[in-house]
Amino acid sequence: MNRVIQNILHFNSIAITYHQSPDGDALGSALGLMLGLRKLGKDAYIISRDRVPDIYRFLPSAIEVSEDFASPKENTKCLIIVDCGNVERISGNIDISDSRTIINLDHHLSNNEYGDINYVDTSASATGEIIYSLLKGLNVPIDASIAECLYTAIITDTGSFKYPGTTSNTHSIAGDLINTGINFPLIHRRIFENKPLQKLKLYGQLLDKIELFLNDRLAILAINKEQGETLGDNAEIISLQMQIDTIEVGAFLKQVDEGVKVSLRSKEKVDVRKIAESFGGGGHERAAGFLLKDINYIEKAKETIISILEKELI
Ligand SMILES: [Mn+2]
Incomplete structure (x- = not known):
């Protein structure tokens, strides 16, 4: 985690992406991280070949994600890939053999550590938990917008705290996120009770x-x-x-x-x-x-x- 933090502090422009067909954990983690890095003054943005599914459009800054913006900018030398276990599934247009520094943040046991720096914590119920710890490590204050993203990440991957991967740490992080004042019942409704x-x-x-x-x-x-x-x-x-x-x-x-x-x-x-x-x-x-x-x-x-x-x- 320390190497992840040092590298993030070193680079100014950072592109973030996730796995194809992004779910709530992929999108929530990526957007939460993006908003957090911006608080550090970074030029952070998301690259994606996928569009945001309708139910996740409510996420703060989701409107910035566009399938027309799938490649990193020329001056971006650092790429962060969240919630994605292998190169073939990466949503953004990324050449992992180029000189850019690739940071792989994930919780899948099957992650094959394709990054230059790999932080894979299989005890995390969601990548959103890892992003929470990372932002804490970077001393980024977690505001309600970031909290909405990370809360969405966690409830998606834990099925609202019921899957066996859920830990007391999951609940303690969710508690911290709720303390920012987010309307969590509304988030649950938007994700789980929002079907035509x-x-x-x-x-x-x-x-x-x-x-x-x-x-x-x-x-x-x-x-x-x-x-x-x-x-x-x-x-x-x-x-x-x-x-x-x-x-x-x-x-x-x-x-x-x-x-x-x-x-x-x-x-x-x-x-x-x-x-x-x-x-x-x-x-x-x-x-x-x-x-x-x-x-x-x-x-x-x-x-x-x-x-x-x-x-x-x-
Ligand atoms: Mn996940």
């Missing part, structure tokens, strides 16, 4: 396709490419699937051009990160993902998932 009726109806249609296997211990929801495009972010439908009483593992399968994308969640026993890693993916013990390359037939993908989990669940 059509979206809920689509969830209904898709949930109807869930199938149970392996003595009802495995749920699989498989959707085709078109349904995947209509759905967009899949985090919520996955968490709905996990509400089924009998299951230990939930698998969400989505057809894409390159094959079938698999998201796995488990409740308490199965280490889904191990499974994901054996297919070249990654994530956490209870939530991980990977791509089944060259499998375009969704039934075939289902069979593969069932046969992998057979050993774990029976």
